[in-house]
Amino acid sequence: MPIAHEFEYVKPETIEEAVGILDKHGSSAHVLAGGTDIVPGLRDGLITPGLVVDIKGIAGLAGIECEGDVLRVGALATFTDLVESELIRKSAPLLYEMAMTVASVGVRNRATIVGNICSAVPSCDSGPVLLVLDASVHVMGPSGKRVVPITEWFTGPKATALGSAAIVTSVSLPVPPKAHGAAYVKLGRYRGEDLAQASVAVLALPDNEYRVAFGAVAPTTVRAPGIEELLRGKVMDEALIGDAKRLVANETAPIADIRASREYREHMLPIMFERGLRAAVARLAGDGPAYGARLI
Amino acid sequence: MKNTITLNVNGEGRSVDVDPNETLLEVLRERLGIKSPKIGCERGDCGSCTVLLDGRSVRSCLILAVEADGSDIVTIEGLSKDGPTELQQAFIENNSFQCGFCAPGVVLAATELLARNPSPTEDEVKEAISGNLCRCTGYDPIVKAVLEVGGKGGGGQNG
Numbered sequence: 001m002p003i004a005h006e007f008e009y010v011k012p013e014t015i016e017e018a019v020g021i022l023d024k025h026g027s028s029a030h031v032l033a034g035g036t037d038i039v040p041g042l043r044d045g046l047i048t049p050g051l052v053v054d055i056k057g058i059a060g061l062a063g064i065e066c067e068g069d070v071l072r073v074g075a076l077a078t079f080t081d082l083v084e085s086e087l088i089r090k091s092a093p094l095l096y097e098m099a100m101t102v103a104s105v106g107v108r109n110r111a112t113i114v115g116n117i118c119s120a121v122p123s124c125d126s127g128p129v130l131l132v133l134d135a136s137v138h139v140m141g142p143s144g145k146r147v148v149p150i151t152e153w154f155t156g157p158k159a160t161a162l163g164s165a166a167i168v169t170s171v172s173l174p175v176p177p178k179a180h181g182a183a184y185v186k187l188g189r190y191r192g193e194d195l196a197q198a199s200v201a202v203l204a205l206p207d208n209e210y211r212v213a214f215g216a217v218a219p220t221t222v223r224a225p226g227i228e229e230l231l232r233g234k235v236m237d238e239a240l241i242g243d244a245k246r247l248v249a250n251e252t253a254p255i256a257d258i259r260a261s262r263e264y265r266e267h268m269l270p271i272m273f274e275r276g277l278r279a280a281v282a283r284l285a286g287d288g289p290a291y292g293a294r295l296i
Numbered sequence: 297m298k299n300t301i302t303l304n305v306n307g308e309g310r311s312v313d314v315d316p317n318e319t320l321l322e323v324l325r326e327r328l329g330i331k332s333p334k335i336g337c338e339r340g341d342c343g344s345c346t347v348l349l350d351g352r353s354v355r356s357c358l359i360l361a362v363e364a365d366g367s368d369i370v371t372i373e374g375l376s377k378d379g380p381t382e383l384q385q386a387f388i389e390n391n392s393f394q395c396g397f398c399a400p401g402v403v404l405a406a407t408e409l410l411a412r413n414p415s416p417t418e419d420e421v422k423e424a425i426s427g428n429l430c431r432c433t434g435y436d437p438i439v440k441a442v443l444e445v446g447g448k449g450g451g452g453q454n455g
Binding site for chain 2 (some may be wrong): 001002003004005006007008009032035036039040042043052054056080100103104105106107109110191
């Protein structure tokens with residue numbers, strides 16, 4: 001089915017030019033990067049922009065780089081870029097593990113991690129991972145640059161703190177300490193091309209410090225402060241894992257939708273959390289499964 | 297407003313006037329007469345519209361034609377200009393396809409894999425084609441053919 005909606009297309013070459021165009025056209029302009037969410041949205045009539053602003057011509061938005069102890073992922077970096085980046089594999093392999101679960105190669109070759117958090121569906125794979133990595137979202141708007149902590153980014157289903165006429169230029173995160181373990185566990189109906197029915201990201205740091213986040217089981221992807229608090233400073237053992245699993249229900253509020261029932265999500269979440277926690281702890285100790293291994 | 301775009305399609309420069317709401321898939325099929333990319337799900341799930349864009353497999357149903365201006369596109373018509381590639385020959389010998397609807401997408405996805413990773417493992421082959429749905433074969437003869445070519449350390453190119 002062709003796209004029935006008609007619109008104009010523009011491809012600015014600088015971020016200032018792009019922001020100027022967005023400012024002038026207001027809500028009738030829509031930013032385009034990888035297009036893997038936007039083109040189906042145009043086809044289904046979910047978005048009806050008068051103008052599509054392609055940001056792929058803007059220099060400086062591509063690439064993944066490390067500056068000191070900060071890792072920066074540009075707005076045009078695709079999930080394939082994350083999968084193939086030596087820097088990511090070495091410094092933040094959780095991003096690799098997450099990227100490998102996103103759709104399929106043909107989609108990952110276009111879809112961007114920044115586009116994923118701008119679409120901001122509750123099942124987005126990037127959300128839980130960026131939450132445990134304490135990422136920051138870098139925004140350029142008419143009044144200049146802003147930095148939004150990822151914990152304040154997601155404001156509702158498909159809603160973010162982006163603001164009008166603004167563009168996300170990158171996400172950054174403090175490089176995790178060399179000794180860390182992490183895991184991303186994604187439940188889907190099949191591998192390759194499914195959104196998460198539920199997901200969990202776990203980061204295990206030295207000195208028994210943990211971060212936990214969930215996806216697809218609340219209106220936005222969410223951190224789990226109650227679980228983090230329980231685990232903080234304690235040596236991991238079976239009793240503690242059992243206690244932490246019992247807290248999962250307090251930290252999530254799954255609903256029934258087209259991909260899974262509420263009951264199925266409630267049943268699977270503690271299991272996924274336990275597997276993620278065990279994998280992260282084992283990886284911290286240096287004897288866990290390789291990143292990208294199937295955890296569920 | 298029409299935009300004039302230039303594509304290098306299967307080694308030939310093509311210039312075409314497109315509306316911004318035309319997808320690359322529509323322009324390839326309806327304007328340029330290249331019918332190997334198929335119209336399937338039209339939402340990026342099935343992989344039947346796969347083409348190689350600057351060497352990467354992409355969903356041509358998820359790309360606006362205007363976005364592809366200046367890019368290099370390879371479809372099955374270009375890949376097998378001089379006869380079947382080694383990979384395509386392996387697909388033939390393994391009877392890898394029945395109806396053939398998914399075949400162009402699978403061939404291109406596997407070609408991309410072998411170009412980047414000449415000797416993939418079985419898991420890597422499955423991962424590479426996981427976004428290309430085949431409703432006939434159960435995938436076994438497809439995976440086997442790619443592994444055969446990979447086992448020889450060969451790529452997806454002619455010769």
